Amino acid sequence: MSNFIIYHNPRCSKSRLTLELLNKEGINPEIVLYLETPPSEDDLVLILEKLDMKARELLRKVETEYKEQNLSDPLKSEAEIIKAMVNFPKLIERPIVIHKNNAVLGRPPENVLKII
8 A cells, every 4th residue: 555645637737747756756656536536525624734725725716616616705714615626626726645644736746756
């Protein structure tokens, strides 16, 4: 079992490059295809803690659902944003790589080197 997890979207170039970089480092992470299997609200809270981020920072603002859910509203709570990301996982910025109690966003992919 790998000590690394990647929340991965194979259609995303940054996600593919991050996975490739991990593999070059000899790491075969557990791959979570988060669009098919979104994290639960509790999982997302833990991921955000490991990233040391607020939910709003992990939002993909270019997605249609961002506008449709009115997520630019500064009055939206952390819980509301997390719920939206669970319901519409395309809103979650990717890739996210987790190793034990640490996590990084693979943007740029070289960020993963910080937790290796």
